[in-house]
Amino acid sequence: MARDTLRNFYSRYEIFIFPVIKFLLALITYLTINSRIGYMESLTSPVLSIMAALINAVLPPGLIIVFSALFIVLHIYRLSLVCAALTLMLFIILFLAFFRFAPKNAITVVLMPLSFVMHVPFLVPMCTGLVGNPLSSLSVSCGVVVYYFLKFIVDNESVIRNPGDATIAEQVTSIIGSIARNKNILLFIIAFSVIIILVWLIRRLPVPHNWTIAILAGGLVGLMAVLIGAIAMDLEVSVFSMIFNTILAIALGFVLQFFLFSVDFTRTEYVQFEDEEYYYYVRAVPKISVSVSERRVKRVSKASKVSRTP
């Protein structure tokens, strides 16, 4: 019943669903950037964020990353020119070295820092493992680096704003050194890559309930990887938070499984072509099967005029 409702809803409003999702994602991203590192006041206006998100709603999703990078660099430029230059360099390096291998998954670079901010970082690797491929781990790793880079800037805002007698070279060395020494980055890159690759491998296995096994195994192995890594690297990690995260990630995995198997994402397509005789303007609508429970049979007979639903 729920599946059919969902399917009907999707087929009815599919033209609006993706633009609305892109708009909401872009809006949440810009508002989060503004609230966390809103150093340039002229950019923090919600109207500007809404306008940028509206543009993103009709453009390809990859442009959310470009707009976000622009917002981030401009905000940090207000704080420190050196930091802004380093941020720009980081984005260029990530773009040139990694994004070109997995441009489809680039949106996870935005989703990963967002999920860290919302304290649910396990959700993104679980979802990318279920719908992506092992190359998604590159985008997720880039997202982890971006998050910890921005976190460092927020945590050390006053020092960056007033560097004292430190030269530009000393400032750059200090920032890069702090980022390179941050073991959390390595820990989460390894743990998330393990989740993505494991989930991807298991869900492709030709065994019954492969998706369920993949979700459970990914969640549990990811949790173990974080806990063992934290002990090995001598890092402080909240065990309860990680367990909560794992449960949430597993739950989301099952929700995603339900959506992916219930809704036919083949869209209604409008195609045009021609041959020697005709021009064809075709609207191809995917077939929707109606479940038995929704079929109503009304029987009318002389003996009893009762309607019933089997």
Next chain:
Amino acid sequence: MLDEKRVRLMTQMASYEETDGRKMIPVTTWFRSDYVGFNMVKSALSITIVYVLVVGTYIFCNVEKYIADFYKTDFMSLLRRFLSIYAVVTIAYLLVAFLLYTYRYNKARKSVRTYQRALSLLLTMYHMNE
């Protein structure tokens, strides 16, 4: 007179051209060696820019040290070290690029093969009508 079967086939082909085919068909217009080679050149260019940025930042951070020890520093060995690291990084990166683009080319060929079969079928239909 409209041939319903032909229209259905043409619709499927047009739909493929609009979706997966948009990326897959252009890939197969290349020879495998040209496609992989061209993308490896692009990858080499990308990794070179990244390496120049990283080394540039490293030199910028240590410029004062190098100026202070100008006569003691062996710049030739430093250059050799930078070049050997560059060679190792580039070879590793290009190997990954080679594997990835070969895989993508094979995948595209496989995907387009079905489309080409449909194209031949369509031509046969036209010939039969004539």
